[in-house]
Amino acid sequence: MPSDAFVEVECTQICKSGMHVCGDSFRSQRIESENRIIATLADGLGSGVKANILATMTATMAQQFSAANRDIHRFSRVMQESLPICRVRKIAYSTFTIVDSVIEEHVRIAELGNPPYFLFRNDVEVPVPREVLPGETQARDMALSSFMPKPNDRIIFCSDGVTQAGLGSDDWRFGWQSSECAAFIKNLLQSHPGISAHDLSNSICREALSKEPGRKAKDDISCAVVYFRSPRKALLLTGPPYNHEHDAEYGRLLQEDYDSKIVAGGTTASIAARLLGAEVEVDFDTASGGLPPCSQIEGIDLVTEGILTLTRLMQYLSEKSVAHQDPAGEMARLLLVHDRIKIVVGTRINDSHQDPTFPPELVMRRNIAMKIASLLRTNYLKEVTIEFI
Amino acid sequence: MAIKVEVCMGTTCFVMGSSGLQVAIEEMVAQAGKEVEFVPRPCLGLCEDNRYGKSPYVKVDGEVIADASPEKIMAAINR
Numbered sequence: 001m002p003s004d005a006f007v008e009v010e011c012t013q014i015c016k017s018g019m020h021v022c023g024d025s026f027r028s029q030r031i032e033s034e035n036r037i038i039a040t041l042a043d044g045l046g047s048g049v050k051a052n053i054l055a056t057m058t059a060t061m062a063q064q065f066s067a068a069n070r071d072i073h074r075f076s077r078v079m080q081e082s083l084p085i086c087r088v089r090k091i092a093y094s095t096f097t098i099v100d101s102v103i104e105e106h107v108r109i110a111e112l113g114n115p116p117y118f119l120f121r122n123d124v125e126v127p128v129p130r131e132v133l134p135g136e137t138q139a140r141d142m143a144l145s146s147f148m149p150k151p152n153d154r155i156i157f158c159s160d161g162v163t164q165a166g167l168g169s170d171d172w173r174f175g176w177q178s179s180e181c182a183a184f185i186k187n188l189l190q191s192h193p194g195i196s197a198h199d200l201s202n203s204i205c206r207e208a209l210s211k212e213p214g215r216k217a218k219d220d221i222s223c224a225v226v227y228f229r230s231p232r233k234a235l236l237l238t239g240p241p242y243n244h245e246h247d248a249e250y251g252r253l254l255q256e257d258y259d260s261k262i263v264a265g266g267t268t269a270s271i272a273a274r275l276l277g278a279e280v281e282v283d284f285d286t287a288s289g290g291l292p293p294c295s296q297i298e299g300i301d302l303v304t305e306g307i308l309t310l311t312r313l314m315q316y317l318s319e320k321s322v323a324h325q326d327p328a329g330e331m332a333r334l335l336l337v338h339d340r341i342k343i344v345v346g347t348r349i350n351d352s353h354q355d356p357t358f359p360p361e362l363v364m365r366r367n368i369a370m371k372i373a374s375l376l377r378t379n380y381l382k383e384v385t386i387e388f389i
Numbered sequence: 390m391a392i393k394v395e396v397c398m399g400t401t402c403f404v405m406g407s408s409g410l411q412v413a414i415e416e417m418v419a420q421a422g423k424e425v426e427f428v429p430r431p432c433l434g435l436c437e438d439n440r441y442g443k444s445p446y447v448k449v450d451g452e453v454i455a456d457a458s459p460e461k462i463m464a465a466i467n468r
Contacts, residue, residue, distance in 0.1 A: 266399035266432025282398055282429035284411075292403045295431045305431070307400050350401070350436065 005103055005151065006231035006339040007037050009381060010197035011224040012205040016047045016161075017216035023051025024159045024222035025059040030381050031067060035103045037381070038066050041224050042096040043114060043159040045086065051094075051220070058083065058094035062110075066100050072108045073133070076142050080135045083112070092140070097157040099226050101149065107226075109155070111143040117157035118182055121150060123189035125182050152193075153228045154200065156185060161221035162204060166211030176211050196337070197225035231383070233257075234338035238264040238306055239346030239365050240271055241389040249389055251275035253344060254299065260334055263297070265306030268346065273297050289326030302334055310368050317375040336380060343386045345369045391426040392466055395448040399432035407445035413459040423466055 011026040023046060028039040042059035044051030062079060069075035084093045095113025109117060111130075119126045130143040163181055166172030184207055188195065195203075204223040209215055235258040241247055250271055254261060263272050273280045278298045287293035291312060292305035304327040312328035322332040335341055345366055369386060376382040396407055411427050418425045435446040435453060442455035449465035 266397075266430075267434065269431045270434065280431050282431055284398075284429045287398075287408060292398045292400070292408065293429065303431070305398065305400055305403065308403065 004231060005228055006383075007101055007103060008197040008227040008229065008339060009037060009039050009224070010201050010227075011039075011041065011222060012198070012201040014161075014205050014209055014217055014221040016218065016220050017212075019048045019220070021049050021052045022220045022222070023047045023055060024161070024220045025052060025055035026222060026224055027059045027063045028381060029063060029067065030377075036067075037101050037103070037226075038063055039099045039101075039224060039226055040066070040096060041114065041157055041159065041222055042094045043161075043220070043222070044094045045091070047220060054084075054093045058092075058096050062096050062098050066098050066110075072100070072110060072144055072146070076110055076133050076144060079110070079112070080133070080140045080142060083140065085140070095159075097224075099155055099157065099224075101226065101228075106146050106148050107155065108146045109144070109157075111145075111157075112141070115158055115160055115163040115178055116143070117155055118178075118185060119147070120154045120156065120185060120189060122152050123186055123193065125186060149228045151229060154189075154197070155226040156200070156204070156223065158204065158223040159220060161217065161219040162208045162223055164219065165208035165217075165221065166213070167218070169211070169213050172211050176208060181208075197227040200227070201225045231339040232259045232337065233340045233342070234260045234262065234335055236262045236264065236335070236341065236343045237268055237272065237346075238310060238343070238369060240265075240267045240348045242347040246389050247271050247275065250344070250346075253342075258342075259338060260301045261299070262302045262304075262331060262334065263300050264304050264310055264331070265346075267350075268306065269295055269297060269303050272300060272303075276300075286327060289324060289328065291327045294327050294330070302331060304328075304331060307365055307368070310365070310372065314368055314372050314375065317372060317379060320379060335376065335382075338382070340383045341373075341376060341385075343369055343373055343384065345386065345388050347388050391424040393426050393428060393448075393450050394462065394466070395428045395430050395433065397433040397435070397444070397446045398429050399436070401436050402433075402445035405443070405445045407447070407457070410445065410447065410457060410459065410462065414462055417459060417463050418466065421463070421467065425466065 009028045013022045015022045023044045025042045040059045040062045042055040044055030065075050097114045098110045101107045128145045130145045133142040164175035167175035201223045208221050280295050282295045284293050295303040309328050316332045373384040373386045376384045445457045447454045447457040
């Protein structure tokens, strides 16, 4: 894999009909120091809260053991020996799939009880040989595999709510099954070769739900996708530079190659427009949600007001709620389709923002920007750099 | 020729009520029979200028109106 490869990880989940809690659990984490991403999907026995507890416990254990053990065989033994087994039914209280990827190195996958994962290289399914690690009982047998990922590889793993969707119905007596699911994925990748991990996992779950009579899921449906690709890069500029002489730095940044460029702030927009030789046009119709309207500058994808919008963005990212139809929601959605985000914060203080009657968050552009960067990293696994000018 | 009214939509002016100014004076303008072009601006840069009072700021054909209200803006339009 090239050194600038990016790993996009997304999971879509649909609860069993009538349940408020999903009995499947998905966990992912990025270990920066090791350039490593670990994603785990567990399916708890039963459904609802009890299953969720079992799945969450298993996924958390698997995630932590995997993170602590680079040796997949050693980690697998630990999981096999410690995984709780139902004494009556002799099956594990939870199944799991762990995808452990060290960027620029190999991917290692451990499976216990979940449907086998798919590896798609562009739109071609690639079979990956498994090594079976036998446990004390068949319930503890684990399948291990490893391969070197290539650009545009996708690992798709799911709970049996996907492969058994429609089980017992007239159209899908034996369920959707892995082979039909793979055919669906292949067709989707052929028609949408650049489809994101989010859209792919969502499409698979929606298709599985469509197999269920009355579109009522008889089991929790979960599908996760790990997508290896070139990173999408975004630039966010906010606040004028402390020193006017450094305004030109913004011009230099705006000439660099980014997939999207965002400006947050009226003064910042004026500086950007001047450096680009463009006009700023405010679109009053975009004012919504109590936020000031957006503007348009040729060459910049989104121009909003500064502090108020960024504060609201921080709120939306914290709540993981980005569907709002206002400037902050639009900024959130634009940022989240990118993998690497560079935030540049101008540190010139606006004296008018120092009014003690103003809300305190208005004066803390630096703090808000840092909080936004942190939320993008922890909640969305984005790679974020932040600079202060 | 239409009178140009530029309304600042920067953070401070927005918090101090600039977003409602256009709607507030549209009827007054119509009743006065004036031809007015409203132009929202992302920032007029006036809050850092000590020569003017407090926000919100509006410019009427280039004349700065500080602590703008519908009455002050109409008075400037009628001048």
